[in-house]
Amino acid sequence: MGNCLVAQSGGPTAVINASLAGVIRANQLNPAYGRVFGGIHGIEGVLEDKLYDLTELSGREIDLLKQTPSSALGTCRYKLKRGNDTDFARLVEVMDLHDIDVMFYIGGNDSMDTVDALSEWAEAHGVTKRFVGIPKTVDNDLVPVDHCPGFPSAAKLACQVTHATSLDYDAYTRPEVFVLETMGRDAGWLAASCCVSGDVDLLVLPEVDFDREAFLAQVQKKMDEKGSCYIVVSEGAHYADGTYISAGDTADDGFAHAVLGGAALTLKQMIVDAGIAPRGVVQDLSRAARSSNFAQSLVDVTEAYELGMSAHMRSADGEFTGKVVGVRRGVGPDGGYNAEYFAGPASEFANFVKEFPAEWVLPDYQGITDEALAYFRPLIEGEPKLIYEGGLPATIEPFNLR
């Protein structure tokens, strides 16, 4: 009996470890693989033969893993490039060394491309190793799934912070604007989801080229109408020429992506400089949104866990490679939301960006349509019963630090 390998890549989420837990637990329920190895720091650590044996995790550890945010195996931003035969051969060498037949890779667009590239390479070189993807990303920008694990919990936290800070803002009489910034480089899903709280006056998305004058006119209008204006902006919001609103820090994150942040501060200053409000308050959700365990969506953590199980179970089929598992939106007997699991070619998940639909965006920064709200609402439903220790949600010690 061969072994399997699981690794995590890209930005952490609140439930990426639930997918890891799903793979481990599935193998305990049906030991299709002798050992379940975790790759430390994604492909980067695997190439260095850094593995951790996860096979015998206890039920308690599985429960804690499900409620531990971030990537318990550690993550990386190293991308295996097509044509890099040295890396590919080295990976197969490490897999051979530990009798590993199948590698599960939990990640976003880039990782799904890696799954695609590896399976292609293996087939072309007569290598029988198989590669399976499990999606995650707070950005929610993967096709062809309904949504990506990690996003619903980030959206739930974003909505909670939106409502709480909006109440805080509304308690004052002084004229000022409030600007909340969320992650979202190319797609505004997370920023748009804040509208579910019902508190957003103006929404600035990467999908709509930013028009300074039109935006300021709307801020002025809200201030005139009700003396306040609660704004949500996605970090990736930009002008028509592609210049980010947050033109400041453009350091590289090692993946040829610009590092963003500062859009909210820029908008606040723009409004103050235009004389529309004498001051403003800025809140940047940043990392706090993507890796919270205290605001997991039950729908999200359940689906992430079950996607891990689904990947493991489907991999019993010796032909199952270059595939990614995902969730489609079905309709339950009560007419409500129902998750339907499927698997599709990794090539369909990789290197595409699913933008927030243009037809769901209201004009003049006024937020999103009812159809969009109906899309978001079921995703943030439910709260898992967390295990607390000392007043804080208990977590498992990350494997990459052991």
Add this chain to the structure above:
Amino acid sequence: MGNCLVAQSGGPTAVINASLAGVIRANQLNPAYGRVFGGIHGIEGVLEDKLYDLTELSGREIDLLKQTPSSALGTCRYKLKRGNDTDFARLVEVMDLHDIDVMFYIGGNDSMDTVDALSEWAEAHGVTKRFVGIPKTVDNDLVPVDHCPGFPSAAKLACQVTHATSLDYDAYTRPEVFVLETMGRDAGWLAASCCVSGDVDLLVLPEVDFDREAFLAQVQKKMDEKGSCYIVVSEGAHYADGTYISAGDTADDGFAHAVLGGAALTLKQMIVDAGIAPRGVVQDLSRAARSSNFAQSLVDVTEAYELGMSAHMRSADGEFTGKVVGVRRGVGPDGGYNAEYFAGPASEFANFVKEFPAEWVLPDYQGITDEALAYFRPLIEGEPKLIYEGGLPATIEPFNLR
């Protein structure tokens, strides 16, 4: 039977409405006052005769009020100044207009000073109105209480975000620093409380004059030792000459307090400029920490509610004026934490700042002592069972917006 008035002032918290709920509920259990009026936007609205009748709030509304963050009556930063006879006389006029005998004021240092000044003024002018204070502040800087309602919930959220973002940070291999900024103008209680999570490498408090070289040496040491450094800084941290680390935005908040923010960004840049790490991640907790309902401490919400009840019940004594209710730390039969309620002169609460004790601070920015940890731990214990609607904690519509 006369009436009473409740108002809220200063920065909102996660449980200031629980104190309001306590006053209202106490009067339902024992209707010592005919009506319970809420003053809209603190003393500012009261002077304009803006009141809202809270007497008949339903049990469901009381429950929702307890879990609604921010100030449901609206708040203000207007301070009644000693010697301002016009304002004092106007307040009494409004109270007379509504047959109000007692005013409960929920707030921080400044509000407790207002309670003191009003009761003094009333006595000096032969006015029989009475004034009672109920403390709140996320800054936790009031004497002579063990702690201030609102602080434990802010600390609980701060600890949760610290741990979650620390796990997120630890998932990476790339060399960078992480800097979390908390509120805390003059006292570093909230920043210090983050150490309970066990993740803080270096702590920068307002109580210790900032020494750039000594601090950078410690960052270098942590980076050398383990390749990472998680830093928490209080917004009010400053150099020996009083200059804030965040020398940037110094707009006034209307209360002659400098508006802070930006200490984390400044520290990050300082570290990068010194060549200790090529980059850093900044997270500003800001408003999200003080007004969260999704991370209320059960100890905190219970105490805030009971302080509201205690203030109402004690006010049955016609001599009870110029007093503030508070919590002292007692020892329960199991040797653990036990809240003890008391009342003291408002003058003892007003205009003093209880700094984080110097003897609880470890040298070289290394965090806090075991004694300090033992102080914080019981305060963040327990999670109230929140009522959720649509995946979000339900809240009551603020009275100032009705």
